Amino acid sequence: MTQVRDAIRGDDTRERPSYLIRPGRPGDSYELSFHWGELRAPSQMRVLDRYFDEIDRGIQGCQVALAQPGGELVGQVWTRYRNIDPGIADGRTECYVHTLFVMEKYRRQGIARALVEAASTAASRFGRSVMVIGVDRPNEYARKLYEKWDFHQFHATNDLRGDLIFLCRRLF
Numbered sequence: 001m002t003q004v005r006d007a008i009r010g011d012d013t014r015e016r017p018s019y020l021i022r023p024g025r026p027g028d029s030y031e032l033s034f035h036w037g038e039l040r041a042p043s044q045m046r047v048l049d050r051y052f053d054e055i056d057r058g059i060q061g062c063q064v065a066l067a068q069p070g071g072e073l074v075g076q077v078w079t080r081y082r083n084i085d086p087g088i089a090d091g092r093t094e095c096y097v098h099t100l101f102v103m104e105k106y107r108r109q110g111i112a113r114a115l116v117e118a119a120s121t122a123a124s125r126f127g128r129s130v131m132v133i134g135v136d137r138p139n140e141y142a143r144k145l146y147e148k149w150d151f152h153q154f155h156a157t158n159d160l161r162g163d164l165i166f167l168c169r170r171l172f
């Protein structure tokens with residue numbers, strides 16, 4: 001468990017739950033699969049199970065956010081350390097951050113930022129120094145958010161994977 005945020009900060013008196021960030025574990029995949037909605041949950045759970053297998057092989061890492069109190073899994077982010085398209089990240093000094101998601105009700109409380117910072121800390125343990133993140137070109141909100149976090153665009157693709165923009169920054 002790496003990070004806890006207080007419910008209320010400064011003069012902001014709105015009631016908000018705190019949250020906690022920890023590494024994801026295989027038992028999380030059922031709950032995390034619902035981040036894609038009920039209909040897609042079964043197929044996403046298979047994907048997540050494969051991702052969790054990859055954690056054991058040092059290919060990926062995962063961070064999850066838990067609402068406090070209650071422990072509901074309200075956010076996730078994944079980091080790929082190896083087996084990455086070399087045009088996107090070299091898999092030696094660079095890692096690829098993907099599948100960043102925070103449940104709607106819990107957004108705008110700094111959870112995504114805390115997840116990415118925790119992913120950065122984990123990446124440093126893997127000897128990586130740069131994070132790359134991909135975003136669908138139409139997802140302007142996410143792109144602007146990443147730019148506020150000092151990611152800058154270095155690459156773009158428009159192929160079978162979609163119309164994507166890739167941004168990078170040194171670890172936090």
Ligand SMILES: CC(C)(COP(=O)(O)OP(=O)(O)OC[C@H]1O[C@@H](n2cnc3c(N)ncnc32)[C@H](O)[C@@H]1OP(=O)(O)O)[C@@H](O)C(=O)NCCC(=O)NCCS
Pocket residue numbers: 009099100101102103106107108109110111112113114134135136139141142144145148
């Ligand atoms: C993009 C996404 C992950 C952001 O999650 P989030 O937890 O809301 O992100 P953060 O809270 O860290 O930052 C979001 C905003 O909240 C603000 N914020 C952070 N803490 C805050 C607080 N305590 N009070 C008020 N605002 C706060 C941030 O400054 C930021 O402001 P901005 O929108 O003006 O830039 C989320 O919107 C999401 O899951 N979207 C759908 C999936 C998606 O698009 N993922 C990205 C794929 S590339």
